[in-house]
Amino acid sequence: MISKLLYLNNSATSYPKPQSVIDAVNSAITLPPQEYGRTSSGINTIESTRAVLSELFGLKDKKKIVLLPSATYALNLCVSGLVKENIHVITSCYEHNSLLRPLYFAQKYNGVELSILSIDECRPENILTSLKKVKRKNTKVIALTQMSNVTGMIFPVEEIARFAANNNLSFIIDGAQGGGVSQITYENLEGKNYYCFAGHKNLFGPSGIGGLIVPDDTLPQNVYGGTGILSSHKEHPPQLPLRHEAGTPNLSGLMGLKEGVSFVLDKKIAKMGIHKKTLVANLIKHLKSIGKIKILENHSEDYSGGIVSFCIEGVSSKDVGFILSQTFSIETRTGLHCAPLVNDEFSFPKNGSIRVSFGPSNTLDDVEYLKKSISMLLTMF
Ligand SMILES: Cc1ncc(COP(=O)(O)O)c(C=O)c1O
Numbered sequence: 001m002i003s004k005l006l007y008l009n010n011s012a013t014s015y016p017k018p019q020s021v022i023d024a025v026n027s028a029i030t031l032p033p034q035e036y037g038r039t040s041s042g043i044n045t046i047e048s049t050r051a052v053l054s055e056l057f058g059l060k061d062k063k064k065i066v067l068l069p070s071a072t073y074a075l076n077l078c079v080s081g082l083v084k085e086n087i088h089v090i091t092s093c094y095e096h097n098s099l100l101r102p103l104y105f106a107q108k109y110n111g112v113e114l115s116i117l118s119i120d121e122c123r124p125e126n127i128l129t130s131l132k133k134v135k136r137k138n139t140k141v142i143a144l145t146q147m148s149n150v151t152g153m154i155f156p157v158e159e160i161a162r163f164a165a166n167n168n169l170s171f172i173i174d175g176a177q178g179g180g181v182s183q184i185t186y187e188n189l190e191g192k193n194y195y196c197f198a199g200h201k202n203l204f205g206p207s208g209i210g211g212l213i214v215p216d217d218t219l220p221q222n223v224y225g226g227t228g229i230l231s232s233h234k235e236h237p238p239q240l241p242l243r244h245e246a247g248t249p250n251l252s253g254l255m256g257l258k259e260g261v262s263f264v265l266d267k268k269i270a271k272m273g274i275h276k277k278t279l280v281a282n283l284i285k286h287l288k289s290i291g292k293i294k295i296l297e298n299h300s301e302d303y304s305g306g307i308v309s310f311c312i313e314g315v316s317s318k319d320v321g322f323i324l325s326q327t328f329s330i331e332t333r334t335g336l337h338c339a340p341l342v343n344d345e346f347s348f349p350k351n352g353s354i355r356v357s358f359g360p361s362n363t364l365d366d367v368e369y370l371k372k373s374i375s376m377l378l379t380m381f
Contacts, residue, residue, distance in 0.1 A: 006330045006366055011149050011177060011307055011337075011357035013200045013207060020259040025206055028252035035228075035251055045251060049258040050241070056203075056261050057195065057213060058185030066212045066244040067254065071176035072098040074196035074212035077244060078172045079103060079143070081219040082194070087140040088113040090131060092122050093341040094148040099174050100341070103143065113138070119345045123299045124156050131163050142171045146178025150342050150355065151298040152280075152307030154182050158189060165191025172196070176210075179203055180264050181273060181305045186213055194219070199253065202305075204260030209253030217243055272360045273304030279358045279367050283308055286371045292378065296346050296353055306358035309337075315381050317354045323380070324354075328373040332356050 007015045034043045046067065054062040068074050079102035083089055091103060093116055106112040113136070121130035131142065142164050147154045157173060164171040170192045175184070179195075180202030186195060195213040199205035217240050224236040225246030236246060264272075280303040287293045287310055296309040311317050321334030335352040336343050343352050356370065 004329065006328075006369060008356045008358060008362065008366070008370065009331050009333045010359035010362075011201065011305070011355065012333050014202060014204050014359050016359075016361060017204055017206070017256070018259065018263040020263060021204055021206065021256045024255040024259040025252045028255040033251070045254050045258065046249060049254045049261070052258055052261040052265065053197075053211070056180070056265060057197075058183075058187050059213060060187055063240045064186075064213050064215070066214060066241045067209070067249060068211050068244070069208055069250065070210040071174065071196045071198035072210075074194075074210055075099045075172065075174060076102050077212060077219065077222060078194045078196065079106060080222060082141050082170050082172065083110070083112055084140070085110045086112065086138065088115065088136045088138045089141045089143055090115045090117065090134055090139060091143045092117040092145070093119060093345045094122060094145055094150070094153065095143070095339060095341070096145065096149060096174065096176065097338045097340070098176070099143055099145070099172070100339075116341065119299070119342065122153070122155070124153075127156065128159060128163055131160070135167060139167070140169060142169055143174070144172075145174040145176075146184070147181055147305050148298075148339070148342065149177045149307070150309050150337050150339050150353070151296045152303055152305035153298045153300045154178065154302045154305070155300075157182070157184060161189040161191050161193050164193075170194065177201060177305060180269060182302075183269050192216075199257040199260065202264070203257060204263050205257030206253050209250050209257050212244070214240065214244075219244070223247075267360060269304075275360060276306030276358050276362075277303045279362055279364065280306060280308055282364060282367045283356065283370065287374075290374075290378070294348075296342075296348065306362075307355065308357075309353040309355040311349055311353045312378070312381075317349065317352050320354050320377065323377050324373060328369075328377075330370060330373055 050062040050065045053065050075098050083106045107114050115134040117130050161171050172194045175195050176198040179197040192215045199209035200207040223246045227242050292313045293310050317334045321332050324330040333355045
């Protein structure tokens with residue numbers, strides 16, 4: 001047994017954070033605040049964070065990046081602004097509650113019609129045909145994740161954006177998991193795309209920071225307050241990005257996020273993806289050799305997200321997670337992972353699956369230790 005914790009829960013939040021992120025957060029709360037607009041100084045952390053995000057997401061105009069507390073806030077802002085009464089929205093069984101719940105709210109209170117694509121309809125080879133099939137006269141929005149937080153499946157975002165553009169639909173992309181894993185060049189996406197991202201997952205920032213890339217300044221405002229500038233105006237500035245930003249920002253989060261994104265740019269998304277794919281391939285080969293284990297299939301067969309979710313026949317996933325944590329010091333995540341529909345679609349047990357999610361600092365030795373621990377655990381049942 002190892003005494004050190006083996007952290008395999010990077011899809012919940014990445015760990016360890018790069019030293020540069022830790023240092024940035026530390027200096028944000030230990031050094032005298034010097035932020036432009038809120039002090040007499042000219043240091044502009046907010047704009048330099050927007051600049052590295054623009055580089056990562058392939059954006060020419062950094063004003064289109066709105067900085068928010070999380071992907072959840074970004075998704076809520078998009079749904080409340082775009083999902084108007086009586087329209088039809090296409091979404092999928094892979095979605096996280098951060099998207100599903102605002103959509104269910106709109107369905108319940110605003111008469112919004114929802115089509116939820118099944119796992120087969122979402123297969124990368126079927127998705128465009130499925131969208132065509134379910135589209136109605138009143139369809140206005142497609143809302144999908146870039147990458148499933150349960151199976152790691154990656155959606156073909158460029159093709160879906162083209163379909164949405166050709167049909168005059170807005171596309172809300174939940175990039176909470178996909179940001180930092182699957183490269184997008186926002187500028188090259190056709191149409192009206194709303195890209196929501198989380199800072200604390202594959203962008204390696206601290207929690208409590210995320211954002212949204214908007215195509216233009218037409219998304220309705222839903223927050224009004226201090227902006228640090230234009231203080232004599234009665235109205236909250238309608239221009240981007242301040243249009244959707246109010247109040248003192250999360251400066252330590254922003255400073256950490258800037259370093260996290262710089263880390264991703266430096267390490268290169270593709271290189272980190274190849275490393276995680278090697279770890280996943282090794283683990284899956286082993287799990288498949290054990291008869292009692294069922295894996296939640298990743299239909300894109302692209303494992304750059306480093307995710308493997310599985311269950312053991314006849315054993316509660318919660319118990320497996322507990323034993324892995326308490327006996328073997330391995331931290332995974334068990335349950336429905338806030339994406340309940342995909343579990344049912346795959347006919348997995350009601351209490352869900354065990355999710356292993358690797359980060360760039362995990363090694364093949366970690367996979368070996370996990371494999372041995374699972375084998376020992378199996379002898380307990
Ligand atoms: C697919 C997906 N969407 C949205 C979220 C919410 O992200 P945040 O923690 O930034 O609110 C998560 C977080 O687990 C996620 O996995």
